[in-house]
Amino acid sequence: MQLLFERSHCGRGCSLLPASDVPCAPLDDSLCRTQAPHLPQLSENELSRHYTELAEQTHGVNNGFYPLGSCTMKYNPKINEEIAALPGFTKIHPLQPEATAQGCLETLYLADRYFSEITGMDAMTFQPAAGAHGELTGLMLIKAYHEARGDFNRTKILVPDSAHGTNPASATMAGFQVISIPSLENGCVDTEALKQAADEHTAGLMLTNPNTVGLFDLNIAQITEIVHNAGGLCYYDGANLNAIMGIVRPGDMGFDVVHLNLHKTFSTPHGGGGPGSGAVGCKEILKPFLPDPIVVKDENGYRFSGNNPQSIGSVKAFYGNFLVVVRALTYVLTLGREGIPEASTNAVLNCNYMMNRLKDVYDMAFDKGCMHEFVMTLENLKKQKDVSAMDVAKALLDNGIHPPTMYFPLIVHEALMVEPTETEPREVLDHAIDVLHSIYEIAQAEPEKLHEMPLHTPVRRLDEVGAARNPRLRFQF
Amino acid sequence: MGSYVPSTLQERQEMLASMGLTSIDQLFEHIPAQLRLDHELDLPSGKSELEVSRQMNRIASHSVVFDSIFRGAGAYDHYIPAIVKSVVSKEEFLTCYTPYQAEISQGVLQSIFEYQTMICELTGMDVSNASVYDGATAAAEAVNMCCERSRQTVFCSSAAHPETIRVLKTYCWASGHNFVLVPCREGKTDLEAIAPQLDKKTSACLYIQSPNFYGQIEELDKAAELIHSVGAKLIAGCNPIALGLLKTPAEQGADIAVGEGQPLGMPLSFGGPYLGFMAATSAMMRKLPGRIVGETTDVDGKRAFVLTLQAREQHIRREKASSNICSNQALCAMTAAVYLAAMGPQGLHQAANLCYQKAHYLADQLCSIPGVSLKYTGAYFHEFVTELPQAEKVLSALEREGILGGLLLEDGTVLWCATEKNSKEDIDRAVEIVRKELL
Numbered sequence: 001m002q003l004l005f006e007r008s009h010c011g012r013g014c015s016l017l018p019a020s021d022v023p024c025a026p027l028d029d030s031l032c033r034t035q036a037p038h039l040p041q042l043s044e045n046e047l048s049r050h051y052t053e054l055a056e057q058t059h060g061v062n063n064g065f066y067p068l069g070s071c072t073m074k075y076n077p078k079i080n081e082e083i084a085a086l087p088g089f090t091k092i093h094p095l096q097p098e099a100t101a102q103g104c105l106e107t108l109y110l111a112d113r114y115f116s117e118i119t120g121m122d123a124m125t126f127q128p129a130a131g132a133h134g135e136l137t138g139l140m141l142i143k144a145y146h147e148a149r150g151d152f153n154r155t156k157i158l159v160p161d162s163a164h165g166t167n168p169a170s171a172t173m174a175g176f177q178v179i180s181i182p183s184l185e186n187g188c189v190d191t192e193a194l195k196q197a198a199d200e201h202t203a204g205l206m207l208t209n210p211n212t213v214g215l216f217d218l219n220i221a222q223i224t225e226i227v228h229n230a231g232g233l234c235y236y237d238g239a240n241l242n243a244i245m246g247i248v249r250p251g252d253m254g255f256d257v258v259h260l261n262l263h264k265t266f267s268t269p270h271g272g273g274g275p276g277s278g279a280v281g282c283k284e285i286l287k288p289f290l291p292d293p294i295v296v297k298d299e300n301g302y303r304f305s306g307n308n309p310q311s312i313g314s315v316k317a318f319y320g321n322f323l324v325v326v327r328a329l330t331y332v333l334t335l336g337r338e339g340i341p342e343a344s345t346n347a348v349l350n351c352n353y354m355m356n357r358l359k360d361v362y363d364m365a366f367d368k369g370c371m372h373e374f375v376m377t378l379e380n381l382k383k384q385k386d387v388s389a390m391d392v393a394k395a396l397l398d399n400g401i402h403p404p405t406m407y408f409p410l411i412v413h414e415a416l417m418v419e420p421t422e423t424e425p426r427e428v429l430d431h432a433i434d435v436l437h438s439i440y441e442i443a444q445a446e447p448e449k450l451h452e453m454p455l456h457t458p459v460r461r462l463d464e465v466g467a468a469r470n471p472r473l474r475f476q477f
Numbered sequence: 478m479g480s481y482v483p484s485t486l487q488e489r490q491e492m493l494a495s496m497g498l499t500s501i502d503q504l505f506e507h508i509p510a511q512l513r514l515d516h517e518l519d520l521p522s523g524k525s526e527l528e529v530s531r532q533m534n535r536i537a538s539h540s541v542v543f544d545s546i547f548r549g550a551g552a553y554d555h556y557i558p559a560i561v562k563s564v565v566s567k568e569e570f571l572t573c574y575t576p577y578q579a580e581i582s583q584g585v586l587q588s589i590f591e592y593q594t595m596i597c598e599l600t601g602m603d604v605s606n607a608s609v610y611d612g613a614t615a616a617a618e619a620v621n622m623c624c625e626r627s628r629q630t631v632f633c634s635s636a637a638h639p640e641t642i643r644v645l646k647t648y649c650w651a652s653g654h655n656f657v658l659v660p661c662r663e664g665k666t667d668l669e670a671i672a673p674q675l676d677k678k679t680s681a682c683l684y685i686q687s688p689n690f691y692g693q694i695e696e697l698d699k700a701a702e703l704i705h706s707v708g709a710k711l712i713a714g715c716n717p718i719a720l721g722l723l724k725t726p727a728e729q730g731a732d733i734a735v736g737e738g739q740p741l742g743m744p745l746s747f748g749g750p751y752l753g754f755m756a757a758t759s760a761m762m763r764k765l766p767g768r769i770v771g772e773t774t775d776v777d778g779k780r781a782f783v784l785t786l787q788a789r790e791q792h793i794r795r796e797k798a799s800s801n802i803c804s805n806q807a808l809c810a811m812t813a814a815v816y817l818a819a820m821g822p823q824g825l826h827q828a829a830n831l832c833y834q835k836a837h838y839l840a841d842q843l844c845s846i847p848g849v850s851l852k853y854t855g856a857y858f859h860e861f862v863t864e865l866p867q868a869e870k871v872l873s874a875l876e877r878e879g880i881l882g883g884l885l886l887e888d889g890t891v892l893w894c895a896t897e898k899n900s901k902e903d904i905d906r907a908v909e910i911v912r913k914e915l916l
Binding site for chain 1 (some may be wrong): 478479480481482483484488489491492493495498502504505508509511512513514518519520521523524526529530532533534535536537538539541542543545547548550551552554556558560563564566567568569570571572573574575576577578579580581582584585589590591593594595597598599601604605607610611612613614615621638640641643644645646648650651652653654674679694716720721722723724725728737745746747748749750751762768769770771772773774775776777779781783784786787790791792793794795796797798799800801802803804805806807808809811814815817818819820821822823824825826828830831833834835837838841852856876880884897899900901902904906
């Protein structure tokens, strides 16, 4: 496929702007760039076809099954897009007077109330732009809390070894030292190891529940209590919230602060890797430290309450990825109190159904009832037939199925992490199950064939090592 | 109520039966009873699409859409070509995730590669990443790239956007970097004021935005010379439309160029989603945060694109990663790429020139009113600050006429902005309202 720059012809373009209608003001040459940027020169038709061609080489949720574990690739409803495109949202300047932005403030206010209720928290901020950004913000709240109490010795964050890489990376950015807590064989937290680790230097614990292998950690109340008894706070990574909405809440499990991935659990589109929203909710004790400003409601309507002396400040300009919040609010209003738990129960049903029908041939990392995702281990297949998790994933590509998350969590060898979500009908699950069975049969009969796959994708397996060794990161004119 | 679960109740029963279960609740039985929610969530009842649409339309109608906007201050009202919205609403781009599986993600990968190329062209820098959250966090990530063991002091111009300053302060507090605000003189960064504080061992970087918050064009080349004299880095905050006309950060010696990409095709949207763009010299390539796309070949020798240099990233390096960033603003980066491709070199130059011309016309007209004058005398791009008597009254009068005037600053002056969207007629009308109010 040609690049935009290879399609470009000098002199072509789109006519978009009018000529100037004001007198010409001079501009000092010494302020000007010496060479125009090499931007493509294309007619609108050529540009339009270019991106249509690129779209044809991109697999989204709308192209087919996308059971990418931990990413909750559920269907993105169209009404959310329509609402987020309303001029009453898109054409509002972030620094408009509050009285002229009441609809936007109301949106943030309602989102605060509803997401606080779903998580069992007391207040939310929508400033963080993504999950990892939410983690960083939540850890900053924990840091501010300890500092406000004059306790500067709490420099360590406990993170299970099964955690997503963003957890330890966020802790480092927030100025903490990371203490890795080993998991038990069933992927749950080793409470004895946790007791050993939690002490007067513990600022907090980061955890997701269900955990990264898709199991609900039954000791969760004990875990949060151990951390609290040591004087630390508990951070809930909301990556897996889609399993438990309306059934059990992070706030009731003993967590003090959570982040939500509105682009996972609340159906806003992933957009090829953002924009997302990593809304952060917290209990009353952390509320004074939230980023400014927070929306409040009084007799005159909605307004920002800013200049909170204990606030950590800002983690992003303005109020976050606002249009993502608009979409998520639209989704919550649609599902409501009945539909929110229904989404979670069916996510768990779809997941258990798939796992149950695959375990005749595939080894499960943990062979018991899962929540919204399950992890297969291809360790035996790798040993016996030299077929890896990667090989199975690449074979799925030829069948129009986006592979599960590969090689995560790190505590499972040759892992494939499957998250079907609630928005897939049974026949899609059945088809994926059949495909996985047929791949297994190929692995038994002609394993070497799997090393060649995919065969029918726009490009085949890539030279990733070469790409990193000899980086070509831009087009050379 | 609304629902996006396709399976019927009967299908659910059949699926449960295949596992020897009779009720969906059995899937949750293992969760300790004392933790389980014993009541329905306190949310409104679910609604049909029609009802939700009605409610959200009503909420949207509670904000005022101004016909004419003369306010920038970090969020700019530019014309968005029709093709931009059409391309980025394609379902494939909208509903895919980070392109981990390159074989079925070439479209999105190639578009990021094209974006990286255009950001390099715009800034003159060697290498760009695939985006960060916004201009303010781009500055914060750039600061992290510059801080090393002993170099922990971060200088930031007080003429930068106040939101960027706040974000930098917050990030520096958390990571333990020493944050120093550099004073202004005449609306520009006072470089002489930092000279005595610079240190060859401890200074990490200087962040300067140009055009700065007050619209003034800064002397980045002098800043570069000064900061490089102690071996520290210059981070330049830039406006991407201004780069259609003005000197690039690379031409002026910046080590890292960052900025708010919102002017490149993203609507105002009450502050987001926007786009943080980031580009650096090749010497700093491996310190860049976030995704980077590289060119390679597949097993058949065909050109292909892939996420690369991942050894910097959190999923490999965990607590030692260059940043925690995972999801970025990919669709906003694509928006910027389509915008830049639609504008082309001539179009971008024209947009920049129109901004410059309209802002200068607006300033001239406003300053023809007695009592109104420019606060700063330096060269500016499309924003400027005026003294304006009775500013609150004047701005309210404009609002009543459907015009969002300049931003009232803390010292009572007003920060104005004009773009290609402001016609002469609109400018004249706004100026007349100001004139009448001040009679």
